[in-house]
Amino acid sequence: MDARLEVLNLHLWRGDRHLLRGVHFALEPGDALQLLWPNGAGKTSLLRCIAGFLHAEEGTIRWRGVPVDADRDAFHWDMAYLGHETAMKADLTAMENLRFACALRHGPDDAALRIALQTVGLAQLDPQQPARSLSAGQRRRLALARLSLWGARLWLLDEPASNLDAAGQAVLATLLREHLAAGGMAILATHASLAVDAGRWQTWGSPAEKAA
Amino acid sequence: MNWVWFHRFGSPPYFYRFAGRWAPWFMGIAVVLLAVGLYGGLVVAPADYFQSDAFRIIYVHVPSAYLSLMTYTWMALAAAIGLIWRIKICHAIAAACAPAGASFTAVSLATGMIWGQPTWGTYWAWDPRIVSQLFVLFFFLGYIALRGAIEDRDRADRASAVLAIVGVINVPIVHFSVDWWRSLHQGPTLMRADGPSMPMSMAWPLLVMIGAYTFYFVAIMLMRARAEVLRRERGGAWLREELARAGAAA
Amino acid sequence: MSAARRSALQAASSVMQRDLLLAFRRPGEWLQPLAFFALVTTLFPLAMDPEAALLRQLAPAALWVTLLLTSLLALDFLYREDGRDGTLEQYAVSGQSFTALLLAKTVTHWLLTGLPLVLAGPLAAMSLGAPPSAMPGVFFALLLGSISLSLIGSIGAGLTLGLRRGGALLSLLVLPLVMPVLVFGARATALAIAGDEASGALYLLAAMGVLALTLAPLAAAAAVRISLE
Numbered sequence: 001m002d003a004r005l006e007v008l009n010l011h012l013w014r015g016d017r018h019l020l021r022g023v024h025f026a027l028e029p030g031d032a033l034q035l036l037w038p039n040g041a042g043k044t045s046l047l048r049c050i051a052g053f054l055h056a057e058e059g060t061i062r063w064r065g066v067p068v069d070a071d072r073d074a075f076h077w078d079m080a081y082l083g084h085e086t087a088m089k090a091d092l093t094a095m096e097n098l099r100f101a102c103a104l105r106h107g108p109d110d111a112a113l114r115i116a117l118q119t120v121g122l123a124q125l126d127p128q129q130p131a132r133s134l135s136a137g138q139r140r141r142l143a144l145a146r147l148s149l150w151g152a153r154l155w156l157l158d159e160p161a162s163n164l165d166a167a168g169q170a171v172l173a174t175l176l177r178e179h180l181a182a183g184g185m186a187i188l189a190t191h192a193s194l195a196v197d198a199g200r201w202q203t204w205g206s207p208a209e210k211a212a
Numbered sequence: 213m214n215w216v217w218f219h220r221f222g223s224p225p226y227f228y229r230f231a232g233r234w235a236p237w238f239m240g241i242a243v244v245l246l247a248v249g250l251y252g253g254l255v256v257a258p259a260d261y262f263q264s265d266a267f268r269i270i271y272v273h274v275p276s277a278y279l280s281l282m283t284y285t286w287m288a289l290a291a292a293i294g295l296i297w298r299i300k301i302c303h304a305i306a307a308a309c310a311p312a313g314a315s316f317t318a319v320s321l322a323t324g325m326i327w328g329q330p331t332w333g334t335y336w337a338w339d340p341r342i343v344s345q346l347f348v349l350f351f352f353l354g355y356i357a358l359r360g361a362i363e364d365r366d367r368a369d370r371a372s373a374v375l376a377i378v379g380v381i382n383v384p385i386v387h388f389s390v391d392w393w394r395s396l397h398q399g400p401t402l403m404r405a406d407g408p409s410m411p412m413s414m415a416w417p418l419l420v421m422i423g424a425y426t427f428y429f430v431a432i433m434l435m436r437a438r439a440e441v442l443r444r445e446r447g448g449a450w451l452r453e454e455l456a457r458a459g460a461a462a
Numbered sequence: 463m464s465a466a467r468r469s470a471l472q473a474a475s476s477v478m479q480r481d482l483l484l485a486f487r488r489p490g491e492w493l494q495p496l497a498f499f500a501l502v503t504t505l506f507p508l509a510m511d512p513e514a515a516l517l518r519q520l521a522p523a524a525l526w527v528t529l530l531l532t533s534l535l536a537l538d539f540l541y542r543e544d545g546r547d548g549t550l551e552q553y554a555v556s557g558q559s560f561t562a563l564l565l566a567k568t569v570t571h572w573l574l575t576g577l578p579l580v581l582a583g584p585l586a587a588m589s590l591g592a593p594p595s596a597m598p599g600v601f602f603a604l605l606l607g608s609i610s611l612s613l614i615g616s617i618g619a620g621l622t623l624g625l626r627r628g629g630a631l632l633s634l635l636v637l638p639l640v641m642p643v644l645v646f647g648a649r650a651t652a653l654a655i656a657g658d659e660a661s662g663a664l665y666l667l668a669a670m671g672v673l674a675l676t677l678a679p680l681a682a683a684a685a686v687r688i689s690l691e
Contacts, residue, residue: 015365016447051555053690055298077467077557085548091487092480103476104556107468130487350638357634361625370688371621375635378617378681382639385670389642396649 001064003029003078003153005050005185010059012042012049019045020056020207027154029183030199032176034190041207043189044084047156050187051081063154077105080152082160086143090132094125094142101146116145120171136163141171148175155179155186161194169194222299224441225450231434231441238431245424252417266330269323271417275425276320277341280348281383283313283429287355288380291373301437303369304444306376307359308436312429314352321345340387340394347386351379365444473558474566481570492574495536499579502528503586518591522651525587525600526644529579529608534636536575537615538629540568541686545623554690561683568616568682576608592655599654599664606667607647613671613678614639620685643670 005027012020019042027033035043048054050061052072061068068075088097094117099108117123120141131139140163147155155176161169173196176186180199188194193203253271287309294302324342325335336342355372362368445451468476485492506524507517544550544567553563583604584597592600618636622628650663 016444053551053554053687057298073557073559076555079555079557081551081555083548083551085546085551087548087552089480089484089547089549091484096483100476100480101552103468103480104473104553104558105468107466107472347638347641350634354635354638357631358621361622361627361631364691367688367691370691371685374617374681374685374688375621378639381677382642385642386638389645393645393649 001066003064003183003185004062005154006060006062006065007050008060008062010046010049010056010061012045012054012056014042014045020049023059023207027185027187028200029153029185030180032180032186032188032196032199032201034188034193034201034203036190036193036203036205037207039191044158046207047081047158047187047189048083051079051156052076078153079156080147080150080154081156081158082143082147083158084162086139088131088134088139088142091130093127093130094122094134095127097131097142098146098149102149105150112149113145116149119148119175120145121167137165137168140164141168144172144175148179153184155184155188157186157188159190160188161190161192173198222301224301224445224448225454227301228438228441228445228451228454231438235431235434235438238427238434242424242427242431245420245427249417249420249424252420257414257417266327269327271421273320273323273327274418275421276316276323277345278422279425279429280313280317280320280345282426283309283316284348284351284376284383285380286433287313288376291376295370295373295377300369300444301441303373304440305433305437306373307369307440308433310352310356310359312432312436314349314356316425316429317345317349317352321349338394340390343390343394344387347390348383351383355379468558470559470562473556474562477553477563477566478570481567482574485570485574491539495532495575496578496582498535499528499532499582500586502531503589507590514591518655521587521590521592521655522648524590525583525604525651526607526648528586529583529604529647530611530637530640530644532579533576533608533611533615534629534633536571537612537619537632537636540571540616540619541623545686545689550623550686551690554687560687561679564616564620564683564686565679568612568679571616572609572612576612580604580608587651587655593657595657596651596654599660600651602664603647603650603654603660603667606664606671607643610643610667610671610674611640613674613682614643616682617678617685620682620689623686623689643667646670 007023007025010020010023011018023046025033035046037043045054049056050068052068052075063075063078066074087101089100092100095110095113098113098116099110102108102113114123117125122138122141122145125134125138131142134142140160144160147157160172164172173194176194176196177198179186249271254268257268259265259267287306290302290309291306293299294306321342324339324345328337328339329335355375358375359368359372362371442451503524506520506528510516510520541550544553554560556563580601584592584600587596587600588594615632615636618632618639621635622632625631646663646666650660650667653660653663
């Protein structure tokens with residue numbers, strides 16, 4: 001079944017708050033969805049719900065036509081989640097961090113790791129330098145390198161541009177462009193719009209815009 | 213199993229009304245049974261050969277101990293159903309069981325100590341039953357502490373549900389290990405007055421008291437769970453209607 | 463990227479490698495439990511009349527209570543760092559078995575904090591008057607017991623992940639659950655020190671370890687998932 005994400009009539013409560021009311025959309029290869037919602041409106045919750053951290057009280061999420069609940073691991077294999085924390089260990093070097101990250105999925109290939117570091121603009125780093133000495137922006141670029149190495153079909157990115165300078169944001173835009181052109185999909189939660197001319201880019205201004 | 217009933221029960225408005233209707237009945241039956249049992253135990257039953265009237269405390273002690281274990285099992289069952297089938301009312305029920313269960317356990321420990329004084333000459337003895345009950349109390353306190361420590365209510369529900377399930381698997385192991393431990397070391401023999409070797413004239417008030425405690429627990433659990441539902445469903449439209457209707461009827 | 467998919471075992475072993483590498487880069491954290499164990503063991507003779515026969519009688523209790531407390535101390539940082547920096551989140555959505563990855567973490571944690579205690583334990587026992595002939599029994603009791611402690615403790619660590627003052631709550635949750643391990647472990651140690659046959663108690667300890675190994679990883683994975691919500 002072709003790669004396709006369907007989110008059908010999703011309702012989510014956090015405590016007493018009815019956060020997501022009937023969120024309903026579908027993504028095809030090449031689609032990108034930018035959630036430009038105000039703080040507290042539920043964009044992180046929606047991402048985490050799709051990723052599988054939160055359970056929606058009502059509604060279904062389907063990947064390749066199959067409900068995600070039926071086989072979570074298969075869905076996760078096709079998915080990459082980038083949250084607020086970059087999951088980079090301060091005591092490991094950049095290469096080591098990427099190597100271990102890749103070891104979870106497809107196995108590390110040092111040559112590919114070096115190319116990825118170059119793509120995100122971290123090729124000039126001292127190889128012995130632990131990630132502790134990297135700035136927050138550099139660590140986020142490292143996380144983007146991991147994203148490109150994993151090669152997952154669906155990207156769920158929560159505030160991907162945080163801590164990134166202009167060059168870093170350009171790197172993000174490039175990665176997104178390549179990903180969407182190759183038939184990937186992305187959902188981004190941002191509070192400032194990323195100007196990316198790639199794929200079929202849609203922006204939601206508020207959760208109610210595309211309710212069922 | 214009647215799934216329709218199951219699903220209806222899981223709906224807060226239905227449970228709220230059900231609990232409101234039935235709790236007074238359970239409480240009433242509990243009071244009647246309590247009166248009968250206490251009369252039978254304190255007045256009618258003959259005095260024990262060895263312990264004379266001191267043994268009568270078993271009419272409070274044994275039901276408490278029995279209920280403490282039953283409450284824990286019930287709490288774990290409700291928590292498991294809530295966790296697996298994601299029925300939130302079950303978490304409210306489990307939360308309602310914990311304080312009651314802890315109280316039963318504390319009462320059983322206290323009455324055990326009071327009983328120990330005339331029979332063994334000491335308030336505290338490292339008797340297997342007492343130690344087991346002590347650990348059941350710790351299980352309850354841990355459950356209540358975990359619930360209190362987590363701010364997010366859904367996470368608190370689910371985390372304490374996992375704890376309750378893990379704990380219920382542990383209860384028999386704790387029981388067994390304490391029994392085994394005590395049997396190896398010398399010490400006062402266990403009070404055996406609550407076994408089937410008791411004559412019927414002493415046993416029937418005990419059964420009645422256990423029944424009384426059970427009905428009391430169900431009544432309390434329903435009332436607490438109802439209050440929990442009230443707290444959780446504050447914003448619900450159904451609740452406003454329900455209270456308006458109750459106000460109009462008064 | 464075009465390489466073959468990694469199996470659960472390969473992923474789990476890479477988690478172990480990573481944790482071991484991190485531990486070697488920061489040895490201080492992992493040596494603390496051992497130091498704590500040694501320190502507390504020496505407190506017992508100081509707190510009482512160090513007459514040989516009395517000490518020997520106290521040895522099993524002292525050893526096991528110290529082991530329990532040290533394990534609790536160590537459990538505090540089983541998931542803490544990885545929970546804080548988002549690594550556990552990534553494990554949860556990696557497509558690999560979350561249970562396996564967490565079990566790999568627990569195993570590595572035990573190798574770094576539990577195994578040293580198991581090796582130091584017999585020495586501590588001897589310092590408290592145990593005869594050298596008791597060492598095999600003491601060693602096996604500690605080995606089996608500390609494995610159970612780590613496994614059962616990982617459930618508590620998962621439940622209290624990210625909570626403030628989680629350490630105190632962790633103790634309250636885990637200690638009642640591991641009491642049976644204490645009872646049988648101390649019993650096995652006492653039998654070994656007295657020169658009697660300890661195999662019965664050791665078998666029971668082993669049985670508890672097997673039960674823990676079967677059920678605890680599932681409960682721990684469920685607990686961590688709930689904490690990641």
